[in-house]
Amino acid sequence: MQTTQAVEIGLVLYPGAQQAAVLGLTDLFAVANREALSHLPHAEPPLRVTHWQQSSPDTLPRRVFDSAPDSTAPAILSALILPPTLDDPVGVAKTGTLSAWLRARHTEGVTLTSVCAGAFPLAATGLLAGRKMTTHWAYATLLQERHPDVIVDIDQLIIDDGDIITAGGLMAWTDLGLRLVDRLLGPTVMIETARTLLVDPPGREQRYYSLFSPRLTHADAAVLKLQHWLQATQAKEMALPILAAQAGLQERTLLRRFQKATGMTTTEYCQRLRVGRAQELLQFDTASVERVAWDVGYSDTGAFRKVFTRIVGLSPSDYRRRFSSSPRAGVS
Template sequence: MIGIGLVIYPGAQQAAVLGLTDLFGVANRIVVSHQKERVPALRITHWRQDDSNRPPNCVFDSCPDEPPEALSTLILPPSLSEPIGVDDAASLTAWLRNRHAHGIALGSVCAGAFVLAATGLMAGRRMTTHWSHAELLQERFPEVSVDADQLIIDDGDVITAGGLMAWTDLGLKLVDRFLGPTVMFETARILLVDPPGREQRYYSVFSPRLTHGDAAVLKVQHWLQATQAKDVALATLAAQAGLEERTFLRRFQKATGMTTTEYAQRLRVGKARELLQFGNASVERVAWEVGYSDPGAFRKVFTRIVGLSPSEYRRRFSAGQGAVK
């Protein structure tokens, strides 16, 4: 049997722990139905940390009558609470580092990424978390490469998933790894969930930095928001800020982390997503409404930022009926 452990740290979402247990249970039943010996392929254990000064201990075992076996993977589920602080997880992260050093793969979902990053094992490596946590994760762990566009990043000995419900994607990814694609697709079919392959940027919204402290740049940000970034000429923006053009460009990028062009594109695409989701105007009309005279250029920018074409986005997320495709 392949051992998968779910770590119940302070604030961990119980629904995800139980959901993953059930997902792996479904995969087990599929495997058993194709075997003569009725032995589950996956052994699921829960590890709870009752004392912040001590490592977790096993509080649940799906196969309690079987001899103990080594774990293959430990998963840090999401949390509905604020991401756990480094100082609050010292003994837990030490335990995780030790387990990893003995060949156990580690996984995290959503805010579980903060515990994983606190181990120090992600320095110089890519990981994902919920898009709303991405900036905080990057601030706390600048040595980590945070890629919140991705819903799941499988890096072999470490696998991270972004959204709060992305435990389904991580669970299916592990079923695929350990039991093969046939069992994974059958598990997804029974649970009526999409197989892995989605991207988090399909769902994320643009959240501009507004707490950087540069009043001149903030004034331009508010003006761009109010005007829906219709006029992004450098001379206009610099005049709004009351700065020389080169000084404005340097300060804008430092404050927002983006060029003015990138910033305006994200504002425009954010408005376009809203129009595509809740309206029925043609893609060409939407392009015009958000400031693009060339629909082809709009489609390229939209697809690069969202990961779907405007038409694909509408088909997937339209809130109404009869939308123009």
């Protein structure tokens, strides 16, 4: 078996964080590791789970638990999870030190995630301005009042925006955990993990296989800056001069570094972001395909259909018929 770089998932134990979710997620990833070892040629578990905690509100979080403390394999921090809390959600989001630390990790390419009221310390980072996030329905109004620049959408259990993932209900940590397992270890390991835990995966599987998960841990700061901008603006702008200006690079330099960092061209990357947004609209909205095309940046519906079918493997109408959550959704 080969020794490969482990992927680290950090759980942030902010004051009041629900221990049941912290321990449950730790166990879920342990099960995923066991399943992965039976399918993949790893000498050591591919996932490394750590817990991060502040000793006081003014100190930086530090590791207080490591699932593989004696491992010599290198690990790269890929995701941080802000679990639920049963305490006042506004109170737990007051520490500016935690917000700054989360922003710094995000800048390094770490995916930030939250469950239920964990949305409050995540929103406090300012990274969700103009973007959608979900939380428990009981907290929706309060979250919107505290962060009016955030688009709060409680109709979705999980909102996966690539670099930021939010989950709604108190027990939605299982859904978030499986989403990360699918992203990091693949759908086979995710399904086996769900079966072992007796968590029904069919409702989750619909969107897993075709979701675009951008590569964010490449350490190219200029490209990462552009990726975050594209994510926040839903890739409405694809013109190379504008992309290069956002990255602060010459156009030819951007094309070379973007391909190296993400594994795809800027055009393909933007297309996949747009198609991912279109999939969401086709599933949860009743707008016509023409309207969806326009909303994600395509004035030519024919071009949109062609790109969508190439990436997803289904036409927009077929995709809606198969996966729409609304029985009244149009199929034009």
